[in-house]
Amino acid sequence: MSQLIKKEVRVFAPATVANMICGYDILGFAVDSPGDEVFMKRTENPGVVIRSIEGDDGRLPLDPDKNTVSACVKMYLAHLGLEKEVGVEIDLIKHMPIGSGLGSSSASTVAGLFAINTLMGNPLSKEELMPFCIEGERLACGHGHADNVAPALMGGITLIRGGEGLDIIKLPVPQELVAGIVFPQVDVPTRDARQLIKEKVALKDAVIQWGNIAGLVSGIFMSDYDLIARSMQDVLIEPTRAILIPEFYEMKRIAEEAGVLSFGISGSGPSVVAISKGHEAAQKAVDAIQQHLNEQGIECLQFVSKVNVEGPKVLSQS
Amino acid sequence: MSQLIKKEVRVFAPATVANMICGYDILGFAVDSPGDEVFMKRTENPGVVIRSIEGDDGRLPLDPDKNTVSACVKMYLAHLGLEKEVGVEIDLIKHMPIGSGLGSSSASTVAGLFAINTLMGNPLSKEELMPFCIEGERLACGHGHADNVAPALMGGITLIRGGEGLDIIKLPVPQELVAGIVFPQVDVPTRDARQLIKEKVALKDAVIQWGNIAGLVSGIFMSDYDLIARSMQDVLIEPTRAILIPEFYEMKRIAEEAGVLSFGISGSGPSVVAISKGHEAAQKAVDAIQQHLNEQGIECLQFVSKVNVEGPKVLSQS
Numbered sequence: 001m002s003q004l005i006k007k008e009v010r011v012f013a014p015a016t017v018a019n020m021i022c023g024y025d026i027l028g029f030a031v032d033s034p035g036d037e038v039f040m041k042r043t044e045n046p047g048v049v050i051r052s053i054e055g056d057d058g059r060l061p062l063d064p065d066k067n068t069v070s071a072c073v074k075m076y077l078a079h080l081g082l083e084k085e086v087g088v089e090i091d092l093i094k095h096m097p098i099g100s101g102l103g104s105s106s107a108s109t110v111a112g113l114f115a116i117n118t119l120m121g122n123p124l125s126k127e128e129l130m131p132f133c134i135e136g137e138r139l140a141c142g143h144g145h146a147d148n149v150a151p152a153l154m155g156g157i158t159l160i161r162g163g164e165g166l167d168i169i170k171l172p173v174p175q176e177l178v179a180g181i182v183f184p185q186v187d188v189p190t191r192d193a194r195q196l197i198k199e200k201v202a203l204k205d206a207v208i209q210w211g212n213i214a215g216l217v218s219g220i221f222m223s224d225y226d227l228i229a230r231s232m233q234d235v236l237i238e239p240t241r242a243i244l245i246p247e248f249y250e251m252k253r254i255a256e257e258a259g260v261l262s263f264g265i266s267g268s269g270p271s272v273v274a275i276s277k278g279h280e281a282a283q284k285a286v287d288a289i290q291q292h293l294n295e296q297g298i299e300c301l302q303f304v305s306k307v308n309v310e311g312p313k314v315l316s317q318s
Numbered sequence: 319m320s321q322l323i324k325k326e327v328r329v330f331a332p333a334t335v336a337n338m339i340c341g342y343d344i345l346g347f348a349v350d351s352p353g354d355e356v357f358m359k360r361t362e363n364p365g366v367v368i369r370s371i372e373g374d375d376g377r378l379p380l381d382p383d384k385n386t387v388s389a390c391v392k393m394y395l396a397h398l399g400l401e402k403e404v405g406v407e408i409d410l411i412k413h414m415p416i417g418s419g420l421g422s423s424s425a426s427t428v429a430g431l432f433a434i435n436t437l438m439g440n441p442l443s444k445e446e447l448m449p450f451c452i453e454g455e456r457l458a459c460g461h462g463h464a465d466n467v468a469p470a471l472m473g474g475i476t477l478i479r480g481g482e483g484l485d486i487i488k489l490p491v492p493q494e495l496v497a498g499i500v501f502p503q504v505d506v507p508t509r510d511a512r513q514l515i516k517e518k519v520a521l522k523d524a525v526i527q528w529g530n531i532a533g534l535v536s537g538i539f540m541s542d543y544d545l546i547a548r549s550m551q552d553v554l555i556e557p558t559r560a561i562l563i564p565e566f567y568e569m570k571r572i573a574e575e576a577g578v579l580s581f582g583i584s585g586s587g588p589s590v591v592a593i594s595k596g597h598e599a600a601q602k603a604v605d606a607i608q609q610h611l612n613e614q615g616i617e618c619l620q621f622v623s624k625v626n627v628e629g630p631k632v633l634s635q636s
Contacts, residue, residue, distance in 0.1 A: 162529055199520060215479045236521075
């Protein structure tokens with residue numbers, strides 16, 4: 001294991017929609033698009049170097065101890081006792097904006113760890129990579145939570161039990177579930193979005209929320225789209241976080257008019273997600289939302305995708 | 319519909335374990351034993367009469383407007399516009415104690431409504447009987463909630479979404495799931511047990527609770543008993559309600575030692591439930607708990623049963 005088995009690898013890791021509207025801090029799913037790419041190449045000299053970052057508008061650090069991708073790769077190598085023997089050079093290609101609520105840092109971290117593990121000949125399983133991914137989240141957001149890294153690494157829909165714990169359960173994916181995502185280009189840092197949330201909640205609201213969560217999980221297992229639609233309602237977190245997102249309730253109205261199952265915030269926002277049965281309603285919703293936002297002078301990006309069931313993927317290797 | 323099709327009927331309806339440990343106000347399941355019986359016979363004169371009640375120690379009213387069984391039967395007949403035409407006489411045989419936390423009033427109400435509907439030739443579906451059952455709960459406990467009547471009427475494991483709403487979802491039943499129930503003969507009225515519960519909860523605890531609920535529902539769908547065991551933990555309600563139940567934590571220790579999946583309070587108590595994979599651990603747990611309680615001078619009843627998947631059942635008719 002002291003040598004890298006492969007010379008170079010290019011890896012894609014998917015963006016993720018944390019919370020899945022009603023499942024704050026416990027549910028999330030991956031999408032086929034967008035996602036980030038890492039190109040990793042072995043070098044003669046030991047050490048981890050970030051050679052380039054594309055698509056970050058110069059916001060991410062190149063210092064390998066500060067950049068979460070390289071920092072996690074270093075942790076991985078240290079865990080295997082190889083930090084003094086192995087050398088790699090990283091190009092990070094970001095296809096999605098930072099601070100979008102789409103698990104941007106998670107996708108990069110997962111891509112980086114999947115890349116180094118591939119170069120090493122896959123000594124660790126996905127489950128074994130998870131602690132490094134979570135540590136990357138702690139570096140990136142100050143909060144070591146798995147709600148984005150779990151679906152980004154495992155693919156599909158994931159459930160995280162036990163707060164900060166590592167009990168991650170893969171749920172089945174209803175085949176026709178499609179996510180239409182709109183990222184309005186306004187800045188909502190995760191830290192601020194978290195700080196807005198109240199520490200205490202009314203038990204009666206919590207009961208409604210966990211009834212919805214149980215309904216959503218049941219709907220997922222039964223591919224019951226009506227039940228998914230009825231259940232995917234957030235009475236606790238959305239009312240607070242929606243304040244930070246321009247035009248939230250108008251976007252919601254537009255999405256409902258387009259016939260989606262549900263509409264809400266992706267992670268801590270500002271991206272929003274319209275979840276639908278089939279492609280058509282999701283596409284219709286994001287088109288109408290984009291048009292509305294543009295009329296308000298707000299630039300935005302849109303993505304429409306099925307649930308990604310694979311997680312990170314090797315695009316090329318040699 | 320103005321005539322009763324049958325002359326008489328005897329119906330059994332099952333006891334129920336509300337909350338299923340972590341799913342306060344949303345989950346519940348029925349058991350094969352204990353349960354209540356209603357014997358209902360048509361009479362010449364219109365009106366609803368309670369002829370006898372057995373097993374209630376004289377605690378339940380015979381006045382047909384005050385007794386929840388007869389009151390619900392009257393509502394049912396009024397709904398069909400037949401209160402002035404149809405007459406029945408009711409014998410209520412209670413096989414389980416009142417105020418036990420086993421859905422005693424729900425079982426009687428469900429048995430009564432199932433009996434009158436059977437005598438009428440089943441004009442209403444189970445779903446259509448539900449509102450009458452919930453109204454019965456309101457009369458009995460001052461709180462019109464479906465967490466006992468839903469599993470008593472539908473059988474199996476039920477999920478209730480939406481607080482007081484009527485969105486009831488039948489979950490699958492893992493085949494080897496067995497409930498060992500112990501009823502310590504101390505009095506914990508539902509109203510008091512509800513009043514003890516705090517109106518506000520910490521969001522971080524709520525997140526752990528709904529992660530557990532999602533884990534339990536997933537475990538139920540996958541028949542994953544390990545996941546069921548990990549998830550069936552109540553961090554929110556049990557710490558408060560356990561105060562009212564003598565020897566609660568010692569009983570929990572004993573149950574865990576016996577190898578059950580989980581142990582907690584049935585409904586609002588004082589009955590407790592040990593949920594296990596297979597009969598053996600549940601039986602071992604309830605035997606050891608009973609012995610311990612007896613040593614403390616506390617009388618108790620015990621029941622060991624698989625999940626009842628049928629709900630109310632006609633025992634005889636003519």
